[in-house]
Amino acid sequence: MPNISIEKRNDLLGVHVVHALKSRHFEAYYYKTSNEAVEKILQLIPRKESVSWGGSTTIEEIGLIKRLRADYDRALDRDQTTSIADRYEAMQKAFFCDNYLMSANAISEDGQLVNVDGNGNRVAAMAFGPKRVIVVAGINKVVKTLDDAMVRARTYASPINAQRVSSLDLKTPCIATGTCTDCKTADCICTYIVTTRISRPQGRIQVVLIGETLGF
Numbered sequence: 453m454p455n456i457s458i459e460k461r462n463d464l465l466g467v468h469v470v471h472a473l474k475s476r477h478f479e480a481y482y483y484k485t486s487n488e489a490v491e492k493i494l495q496l497i498p499r500k501e502s503v504s505w506g507g508s509t510t511i512e513e514i515g516l517i518k519r520l521r522a523d524y525d526r527a528l529d530r531d532q533t534t535s536i537a538d539r540y541e542a543m544q545k546a547f548f549c550d551n552y553l554m555s556a557n558a559i560s561e562d563g564q565l566v567n568v569d570g571n572g573n574r575v576a577a578m579a580f581g582p583k584r585v586i587v588v589a590g591i592n593k594v595v596k597t598l599d600d601a602m603v604r605a606r607t608y609a610s611p612i613n614a615q616r617v618s619s620l621d622l623k624t625p626c627i628a629t630g631t632c633t634d635c636k637t638a639d640c641i642c643t644y645i646v647t648t649r650i651s652r653p654q655g656r657i658q659v660v661l662i663g664e665t666l667g668f
Contacts, residue, residue, distance in 0.1 A: 511555060566646070
């Protein structure tokens with residue numbers, strides 16, 4: 453059974469954060485469920501335009517990648533490549549696509565996005581390149597302040613992401629211990645830490661916030 457108190461809090465917080473994001477010139481939406489959010493996101497992406505995405509557990513969990521693969525002829529999917537070179541080329545092409553999807557590691561209540569990236573492809577696309585960036589995030593990514601967002605991204609999301617890609621045999625302290633130790637290893641997945649405080653041009657970055665726990 454859904455917890456009505458949690459749902460009410462999420463809805464109120466979602467509306468508050470959307471207002472804060474709009475004040476920073478993001479286009480922003482709040483939906484109670486991922487099903488509603490997916491339908492809205494698909495409406496935002498014209499079928500004739502190119503689309504790609506960065507690594508994101510959130511957009512996988514809500515079934516969005518599956519829909520994009522099935523419905524969009526110009527989907528650029530790095531996971532369908534067969535070699536490291538082809539994967540890197542696909543990531544480069546994604547930088548010039550019309551629509552780029554990703555999540556956020558954290559969102560402050562005043563509407564700032566924080567992302568930690570290893571290769572830099574996600575944060576590069578966020579800052580410049582694709583015509584439209586759509587950020588999809590569960591309400592669990594929202595924290596009080598920008599400082600809290602930094603802490604969440606570094607000490608919570610990053611160690612889990614490191615475990616998610618542990619098959620790559622990266623050598624980082626957080627893979628061994630589960631906690632961030634401000635590593636400087638060559639395999640560090642916290643290479644780039646980017647705060648996006650305003651969308652410029654106005655409306656280029658669109659944030660879809662969902663009243664569910666998604667990703668990490």
